Amino acid sequence: MTLRLTVIGTGYLGATHAACMAELGFEVLGVDVDKEKIDSLSRGELPIHEPGLPELLRKHTESGRLRFTTSFDEAGAFGDVHFIAVGTPQRAGEHAADMTYVDASVAAIARAATKDSLIVGKSTVPVGSARRLKGLVAEESRDGVTVNFAWNPEFLREGFAVADTLRPDRLVMGSDSAAAEATLREVYADAISRDTPFISTDFETAELVKVAANAFLATKISFINAFSEVTETVGGNIRTLADAIGLDARIGRRFLNAGIGFGGGCLPKDIRALQARVSELGLDSTMRFLNEVDEVNLRRRDRAVYVAETLLGSLEGKKVAVLGVAFKPNSDDVRDSPALDVAARLYSSGADVSVYDPAANANASKRYPRLNYVDALATAVADADLVMLLTEWSEFVNIDPAELSGVVSHKQIVDGRNVLNHDKWTAAGWDIISLGHKSELLELAAAE
Numbered sequence: 261m262t263l264r265l266t267v268i269g270t271g272y273l274g275a276t277h278a279a280c281m282a283e284l285g286f287e288v289l290g291v292d293v294d295k296e297k298i299d300s301l302s303r304g305e306l307p308i309h310e311p312g313l314p315e316l317l318r319k320h321t322e323s324g325r326l327r328f329t330t331s332f333d334e335a336g337a338f339g340d341v342h343f344i345a346v347g348t349p350q351r352a353g354e355h356a357a358d359m360t361y362v363d364a365s366v367a368a369i370a371r372a373a374t375k376d377s378l379i380v381g382k383s384t385v386p387v388g389s390a391r392r393l394k395g396l397v398a399e400e401s402r403d404g405v406t407v408n409f410a411w412n413p414e415f416l417r418e419g420f421a422v423a424d425t426l427r428p429d430r431l432v433m434g435s436d437s438a439a440a441e442a443t444l445r446e447v448y449a450d451a452i453s454r455d456t457p458f459i460s461t462d463f464e465t466a467e468l469v470k471v472a473a474n475a476f477l478a479t480k481i482s483f484i485n486a487f488s489e490v491t492e493t494v495g496g497n498i499r500t501l502a503d504a505i506g507l508d509a510r511i512g513r514r515f516l517n518a519g520i521g522f523g524g525g526c527l528p529k530d531i532r533a534l535q536a537r538v539s540e541l542g543l544d545s546t547m548r549f550l551n552e553v554d555e556v557n558l559r560r561r562d563r564a565v566y567v568a569e570t571l572l573g574s575l576e577g578k579k580v581a582v583l584g585v586a587f588k589p590n591s592d593d594v595r596d597s598p599a600l601d602v603a604a605r606l607y608s609s610g611a612d613v614s615v616y617d618p619a620a621n622a623n624a625s626k627r628y629p630r631l632n633y634v635d636a637l638a639t640a641v642a643d644a645d646l647v648m649l650l651t652e653w654s655e656f657v658n659i660d661p662a663e664l665s666g667v668v669s670h671k672q673i674v675d676g677r678n679v680l681n682h683d684k685w686t687a688a689g690w691d692i693i694s695l696g697h698k699s700e701l702l703e704l705a706a707a708e
């Protein structure tokens with residue numbers, strides 16, 4: 261009989277996992293404590309922006325293969341495998357991860373399970389959590405019901421979440437049970453049949469693989485961004501530098517795009533949680549370099565604000581058009597978004613900030629309601645003293661500068677993501693300043 265799956269937590273990760281598992285042929289029940297979200301998903305309406313996901317959600321809610329509930333009792337009676345996909349945000353005022361939601365959801369589903377089943381953690385957690393949670397499951401599960409436990413970290417990227425889930429580049433599971441491994445191999449049979457590497461290991465390795473991957477990616481971005489501080493001072497082309505080192509197969513070109521740095525619901529909080537966890541383990545200096553990774557990253561945002569302030573003399577009363585506030589293109593996610601942070605800081609310094617993002621305006625306006633959100637690029641840039649491209653949506657990368665030329669007050673643009681063609685913009689009479697590049701214009705403005 262085909263396995264029945266539940267996915268507990270139906271946010272960016274859980275909604276994707278649930279719909280993709282339905283696409284693979286499983287009967288799936290999504291569970292969340294957020295009733296509004298569950299109602300929306302039950303109607304086949306996706307409350308987030310994720311390319312390809314609305315179609316899958318509609319298809320499988322219509323077919324009945326994918327349902328949603330707020331009831332753990334229903335989930336406990338239904339599921340053979342329960343995936344945990346709830347949030348592990350940074351604790352307020354601390355670096356450590358908040359495990360409240362994971363603990364609560366694992367305990368709740370262990371209590372509710374009325375048949376032998378497997379709980380599989382997917383959320384990103386501090387090392388040592390899985391072994392502790394396995395103990396919690398043993399305490400909470402009912403007499404006569406065997407509830408097994410495994411850890412299966414998730415590596416999907418927002419914007420590519422569907423493809424990454426249906427065609428992952430690797431599968432990692434931590435467990436101490438052959439039965440748990442056999443069940444997860446059944447869940448992932450489709451990917452395994454295409455020779456996707458399936459790494460079966462212990463709990464600690466599985467948990468660490470996840471945070472190590474994100475720490476490495478964050479380090480790679482801050483590495484190139486640290487060099488961008490050098491090229492901003494001495495000259496040189498940061499993109500050519502990245503291309504040239506990226507051609508060394510040991511280094512690779514991906515994740516060497518300099519700009520305003522990384523954000524989102526994962527990399528920033530995960531490097532901080534990793535540092536906090538190793539400090540708890542008494543290894544205070546082991547991950548100290550991640551402090552620097554974080555610092556370099558945050559300095560990029562300072563740089564973007566500095567460039568705007570310097571070009572405009574003072575921000576007071578100046579009109580700045582911000583293009584993009586999502587933490588990356590093809591997403592509506594503004595968690596720890598560098599772009600939104602910069603926009604908010606420009607506003608705090610007195611600028612009149614017009615924001616246009618193809619998908620993230622609504623989420624951004626919940627966080628910073630005072631910015632002026634508009635629903636078209638042309639409206640955002642109208643009469644602007646300065647245009648700042650902060651998230652590299654293709655709509656912005658492909659702008660024809662001639663089309664904006666008559667619309668703005670001053671033809672000056674800051675490329676916060678290093679994606680615009682300087683020659684094209686300069687030929688159209690624009691002053692263009694890219695983060696990571698030395699600029700005479702900026703030096704002149706700073707000297708004034």
Ligand SMILES: NC(=O)c1ccc[n+]([C@@H]2O[C@H](COP(=O)([O-])OP(=O)(O)OC[C@H]3O[C@@H](n4cnc5c(N)ncnc54)[C@H](O)[C@@H]3O)[C@@H](O)[C@H]2O)c1
Nearest residue numbers: 269270271272273292293294346347348361365383384414
């Ligand atoms: N977003 C990603 O791309 C991604 C990728 C890999 C791993 N992760 C990890 O996955 C986890 C979830 O991330 P996310 O971005 O989907 O977060 P999210 O905030 O979008 O979703 C979390 C969901 O969990 C729900 N929830 C909270 N407590 C619950 C409970 N007790 N029972 C049921 N539902 C509950 C919330 O209502 C919310 O809908 C995090 O640990 C994150 O680090 C995320």
Ligand SMILES: O=c1ccn([C@@H]2O[C@H](COP(=O)(O)OP(=O)(O)O[C@H]3O[C@H](CO)[C@@H](O)[C@H](O)[C@H]3O)[C@@H](O)[C@H]2O)c(=O)[nH]1
Nearest residue numbers: 414415416417418481515516517521522523524526587588
């Ligand atoms: O060269 C680069 C690449 C990325 N970024 C920025 O880095 C952030 C993160 O980008 P990305 O990693 O593509 O997005 P996420 O969806 O947050 O995915 C990361 O975090 C997820 C949650 O843990 C993991 O599952 C993924 O594997 C991991 O890539 C974004 O702000 C990007 O703009 C750069 O500044 N330069």
